[in-house]
Amino acid sequence: MSNTSNDANSLNQKMADLSVNKSSSNSGKKSSYIPPHLRAQPPTAPAGDDSSMARTASWGGNLVQSQSQVSLSTNQPLSSGASGINSKPRDQYSNRGQSGYQDNNTRNSNNYNNRGYRDNNGSFENRDNFNDNRFSRTTTWAGRRDDRSSRAPRNPIYGLWANGKHVYAEKNPRIESSLFGTPEQNEVVSTGINFEKYDDIPVEATGNDIPNPITSFEESDLEPLLAQNIALAGYTTPTPVQKWSVTIGGAGRDMMACAQTGSGKTGGFLFPILNVAFKNGPAPGRELDTKNRSYGGRPKAMPIALILSPTRELSSQIFEESRKFCYRSWVHPCVVYGGSDIGAQISQINRGCDLLVATPGRLVDMIDRGIISLKYVQFLVLDEADRMLDMGFEPQIRKIVEGEDMPGSADRQTLMFSATFPKDIQHLARDFLKDYIFLSVGRVGSTSENITQKIEYVEDEDKYSVLLDILKSIDQSGLTLVFVETKRMADILNNFLLDNNYKSTSIHGDRTQRDRERALDAFRTGRCTIMVATAVAARGLDIPNVTHVINYDLPSDIDDYVHRIGRTGRAGNVGIATSFFNRNNKNIVRGLIDLLKEANQEVPNWLTFVARESQGFGNSRGRGRGGRSGGSGGGYGHGASKDYRTNVQSSSRQPQKGGQYQKSQSNSSSQSGFGFNNGAPPAFESSSGSSWF
């Protein structure tokens, strides 16, 4: 069995372990692990409990105004008594945060992991780091819906929907800088020089009655608070997928959207959902139903929007993004995923749950416990749907969508997003979506031209030394993400890099959730400039300043290659992806060449030679894993839509601004020659006509 299969199988096994009745809390042992978004939060008291108010007040949260006291004029800021928060010294929050991390004794006994974290694990620096941004997360605690208790504390981040009006929470500069960053920070983490080039990418929409896209945020019909939050996030121009999704979503249509990595798909589904939700409020009757249907004396959570994503880290990231755009609105976002304390997640849900981000296994668990009802879901999003199928989540997804109380496809809006859409996901779409619009920004499964792709021929035994050569030659001010195929290899390679004095960490499915988040945090903040990762970090993760992705091991599926290299070159920034190719990777050689050509990348002569050689072996394009047929790239026709439906209208949009895409100077700067024999296979160098496989 291949390494990939091993990894995938054990990942599947791990995911299966998260399914119904197998959560950590069911094992009888209560996990002490608290996920980042719930740390530094005091325990919840029952609604209406006076002592809870006392605790809240002393902690610094706001006391709620009863609904009758609230000014109900539309869009009037809701007084949040923010002074209570501002007056609290920051270090008191930090203390709470630290206490959440004092338990360092769960350090993984695995020797590699210990070594992998020797630079930072358990250190003061590490604990301290987790207190960064605590304020924003701490404030999540105080939130309790007005519809739960008129005496409960109000979360200063969120407003409410009352008497058919959207009542915004008051602006709070401290929360704002915590959510959106300071102007200085925003300057560092900004869109790249090629952001405007997104408009040059051809867009094709297929389906019936396709609405026109918006041209700018200002000229769109965005609800004012959403427009303000988008501006606070520093977004001045919508990306192509956002331009289309806002109107498609606003028209009540279902959508399957395929756009390149790093091109703003998260906003692509959050904006239309929040735009409609902010304007219309929750469905009539939901609040009463919420109160009437309870579990353990608590009202059931009834989200109006459900976003399913394949990994815990991605769910957490989507949740953090949604907190920005929900700021001051009536929509309370929350997140549930496996590997962390279910009790803490339930407490969070009890404080308000209008937009729920979830991994499928943990959500099924919550539904089975009677905590969540999907009865009022108006919007269903499947993010990275193809990956969820790969991970074996189809039974859970079908149970959630078809086997529970979620409205049928006719009564909800369903949106599917990914950078790759293999054929089997389109079959799932047939069951879940109605009369949908298929949107492709660029060719389905294509890579961004913002990423300079380099393929080096490197035999397995030379990989260590070539990796060191590359690391020596690149600017260490950026972050480098190194992908390997197996969890074991991730540990070994991380260890090797540490031994060579690189600030490295690793992330993979055998690490505890706490360790995974620590690794991610160390990488994100630059304390570790290198992260060795398995496929668990391949999808969706948006880590600013990743300037280099190295495929130490190439994946066996070309779609995985697309997602992996997409961790760099995001939001118009440029990046480099270097891949070590050898005879073990010949199954993806044709797909690789097509991708390189399409993205105007250099195709090494030796690679073309390998492709010719491989044809004789009945080689595939590296698609079709897990019994798939067709693959996302199919025929690799440039610009081809992969909407597999027939009899649908098509509306192609050429780039709104003309001009041929030019690679920037920094993007095209050459770093070739790291590899063995200048990147060429030995046999090809010595005898161009001879076979080398």
Ligand SMILES: Nc1ncnc2c1ncn2[C@@H]1O[C@H](COP(=O)(O)OP(=O)(O)OP(=O)(O)O)[C@@H](O)[C@H]1O
């Ligand atoms: N309109 C915009 N203006 C400026 N920055 C944006 C805009 N939309 C998104 N971004 C930024 O671009 C980055 C990538 O966005 P996002 O993570 O949504 O990409 P994606 O298409 O979902 O990528 P992937 O396919 O890897 O999941 C994020 O840092 C996000 O904040």
